[in-house]
Amino acid sequence: MRSRLLINFLLILALGSLGAYLFWEREPSSASPDRLVMLDRDKIARVSILKNKDFKIEMTRNSQTWLITKPFRARANSEVVKLVLDLTDAFIIDEIKKSPEYLGFNPPQYTVSLDEETIKFGSINDVTNEQYIQVGDRTFLTKTHHGYNLPHDPIKVIDRRILGPEENPILFKASSWSAQRQEGQLWRVMAADDNLAAIASSKIKIWVAGWRSTAATKIVLTSDASGPVQESLSITFENGKQVVISIKKDTDGYLLRRSDETIAYRVGKDAGLRLIDPYEVARKL
Numbered sequence: 001m002r003s004r005l006l007i008n009f010l011l012i013l014a015l016g017s018l019g020a021y022l023f024w025e026r027e028p029s030s031a032s033p034d035r036l037v038m039l040d041r042d043k044i045a046r047v048s049i050l051k052n053k054d055f056k057i058e059m060t061r062n063s064q065t066w067l068i069t070k071p072f073r074a075r076a077n078s079e080v081v082k083l084v085l086d087l088t089d090a091f092i093i094d095e096i097k098k099s100p101e102y103l104g105f106n107p108p109q110y111t112v113s114l115d116e117e118t119i120k121f122g123s124i125n126d127v128t129n130e131q132y133i134q135v136g137d138r139t140f141l142t143k144t145h146h147g148y149n150l151p152h153d154p155i156k157v158i159d160r161r162i163l164g165p166e167e168n169p170i171l172f173k174a175s176s177w178s179a180q181r182q183e184g185q186l187w188r189v190m191a192a193d194d195n196l197a198a199i200a201s202s203k204i205k206i207w208v209a210g211w212r213s214t215a216a217t218k219i220v221l222t223s224d225a226s227g228p229v230q231e232s233l234s235i236t237f238e239n240g241k242q243v244v245i246s247i248k249k250d251t252d253g254y255l256l257r258r259s260d261e262t263i264a265y266r267v268g269k270d271a272g273l274r275l276i277d278p279y280e281v282a283r284k285l
Contacts, residue, residue, distance in 0.1 A: 034092045036135055036142060037117050041088040049084065049150060050111040057154050065164055068157060072221065072262045075159040083149035087112065087119060090146050093130055096139040103132040103139065110150050121147045160215040162245075162256060162265050162275075163235075169208055171236040172278075179204055179278060189278060199282040207281040210274055211235075216265035220255060233276060247276055 047066075049057045058070035059081065066076035096103070104123025112119045122132035122139075130141040151157050163169070172179040177191040187204035233245045244259040254272030255264040273280050 035088070036090045036092055036133060036140060037088060037114065037119065039088045039114055039117060041085040044085060044088075044114050046113070046115055047081070047084060048113040051150070051152070052107055052109060055154050057151065057157060059157075064166055068154075071154055074219075074261045074263045075161075075164050076157050077159045080151060080157050084112065084151075085114070086149065087114065087146055090133075090142050093128075093141045093143070096132065096141065105132070105134055105139075108134070110147065112150065121150075155219050158219050158263060160219060160265070161212075162214055162216065162258075162267075163212050165212075166239075167212075167241070168238040169211065169235050170238055171234075172208075173234045173236075174276075175231065177278070179208075199278060203282045204278060207274070207278045210281065214267065214271060214275060216256075216267055218266035220264040220266055222257065222262045222264060231276070247272075 045061045047057075047059045056070060057068060059066050059068050059076050061067075066078065066081045068074045068076050105120055108120035108122060110121040112121070117135070120134040122134065124131050124144055124147075125141065128141070129144060131144045131147050133140050133142050133146075170181040176193060177189060179187055179189045181187050185205075186201045187208070188201065189199045189204060230249055231247045233247065234242060235245065236242045246257040246259070248255040248257075248264075249272070253266065253268040254276070255266055256272070256275070257264045267275065
C-alpha cells in the first residue's frame with residue numbers, strides 16, 4: 001500500500017515537472033539576434049552599389065518606384081531592389097574582433113550604401129560558409145545569401161516592362177491618330193484620316209493593357225541603339241506625367257525609347273506592331 005502511494009506521488013511529481021517545463025518552453029525568449037543595420041526599409045530613399053571596380057549603381061526612390069540614376073537612367077526592377085533592401089533584415093551571427101585585414105575587405109567585393117549607412121562585403125568563411133561584413137568600424141559574420149542577392153550586372157537591375165505598374169495611361173497621341181480615355185473608363189480613338197474606321201472602346205482597353213503588360217526581350221543601351229527614329233508616340237498618365245516613346249524599326253523588330261530614360265526596349269515584330277498600331281489589334285480581335 002505504501003509503495004503504491006509512493007509510485008503515485010512520483011508520477012504526480014513527474015507530470016508536474018513536465019508541465020512546468022512545457023510552460024517555460026512556450027514563454028517567448030527575451031533575447032533576439034541583432035540586425036546588421038537598424039533601418040526601416042520603407043523609409044530608405046537612396047541606394048548605391050559598388051562592385052569592386054566593375055560598376056557602380058545609384059538608385060533613388062520616387063513614391064513606390066525605384067529609379068536608376070547611374071550608370072544610366074531607367075526604372076529599376078522592384079524584385080531586384082527588394083533583395084537589396086533585405087539587408088535591413090540581416091542578422092549578426094557573430095562579431096569578429098581580429099583585424100579585418102585578411103577577411104576580404106581590401107578591397108571589399110561589394111560596398112552597399114542604404115541612405116547614410118554603408119555595408120562592405122568581404123570574403124566567405126570556408127568552415128562556416130558565412131560572410132564577413134563590415135558596418136562602420138565593426139566586423140561581423142552573417143548569412144551568405146545577402147551577398148549572393150546583389151546584382152552582378154547593372155542591366156539586370158532594369159525593369160523590362162515598358163510602362164511601370166503605377167503608370168496608368170489616359171492619352172496616346174501619334175501623328176495620325178490619338179486615343180483618349182473618356183468618362184466612365186471608355187476609350188475613344190480619333191484619327192486624322194477619315195478613312196480609318198472607329199475602334200470599339202473594349203478593343204482599345206485590350207490594346208492599352210498590352211502596353212502595361214509588355215516586357216522587353218532585351219535591354220539596349222542608348223549608345224548601342226543609334227540610328228534614325230521612324231516615328232514617335234506620346235503617352236500621358238493619370239498623374240499628369242508625359243513621356244514620348246521614340247520608335248525605331250529594324251530587321252529584329254522594334255526598339256522603343258522613353259524620353260525620360262537612356263535605354264531602349266527591344267520587342268519583336270509582332271509585339272511591337274501591336275503596341276504602336278491600335279488598328280492592328282482591332283483587326284485581329
